[in-house]
Amino acid sequence: MTASIAEPYPQLPQRPVLRRLVDVLPRATPATVTLPPATALPAADPAAAVLADRVLRAAVEILGGRRPARQLSAVLGPDLLTYLVSLQMTAGHLKPRVRKVLAQHHAGGALEAVALVTLTTGVRALAARFDKHGNRWQCTALQLRLTTGDFKAANGRRHNQQHRPLT
Numbered sequence: 001m002t003a004s005i006a007e008p009y010p011q012l013p014q015r016p017v018l019r020r021l022v023d024v025l026p027r028a029t030p031a032t033v034t035l036p037p038a039t040a041l042p043a044a045d046p047a048a049a050v051l052a053d054r055v056l057r058a059a060v061e062i063l064g065g066r067r068p069a070r071q072l073s074a075v076l077g078p079d080l081l082t083y084l085v086s087l088q089m090t091a092g093h094l095k096p097r098v099r100k101v102l103a104q105h106h107a108g109g110a111l112e113a114v115a116l117v118t119l120t121t122g123v124r125a126l127a128a129r130f131d132k133h134g135n136r137w138q139c140t141a142l143q144l145r146l147t148t149g150d151f152k153a154a155n156g157r158r159h160n161q162q163h164r165p166l167t
Contacts, residue, residue: 045111048137049103051075052113052130055139056101059126060117063088063096063144072139080142087144094119094150111137121149 055075061067062084069085076084096117103113109132117124129141 045105045132048105048111048130048132049113051137052103052111052128053101055130056113056115056126056128057098059084059128059142060096060098060115063091063117065092075137076139076142080139083142087146091119091144091146091150094121094153099123117144119150121147121153124150 055072058067058072062069062072065088069081069088072084073081096119099116099118101113101115103111105111111130111132113128113130115126115128117126124144124146126142126144128139128143130137131140132138
């Protein structure tokens with residue numbers, strides 16, 4: 001059987017019709033449209049990101065025992081230096097190395113940075129917050145979360161050092 005030109009094409013399922021949202025949504029009058037107030041983010045300070053990178057890399061070197069903690073005393077407060085030294089005693093044997101440092105500016109003259117740190121037990125994040133005081137940046141918060149495996153590795157190392165036979 002042959003098809004003639006006069007026969008209609010077989011019916012295909014209807015395809016949805018795409019319409020612009022402007023044509024579908026009701027028109028808003030100019031009086032009802034309110035825009036939120038514009039908040040200007042501070043201009044990114046490239047020197048702050050460089051400072052954060054250097055401070056976090058130095059902090060990881062302090063954790064590994066390759067640098068004295070007093071070298072960061074101009075940027076870290078005494079409580080953060082104490083925290084860093086206590087982390088060194090706990091995680092120093094885990095051979096910390098920096099993979100990458102990321103920094104992000106926030107409103108209000110703040111910068112948050114994170115260093116991805118490789119330990120023998122896995123990858124951790126060393127987070128820091130920097131606030132601008134006058135024309136200087138100061139590290140106001142520093143945190144490294146260790147796992148129970150990190151602590152067990154630290155305790156096992158101490159236990160092995162205490163009970164090592166003398167040769």
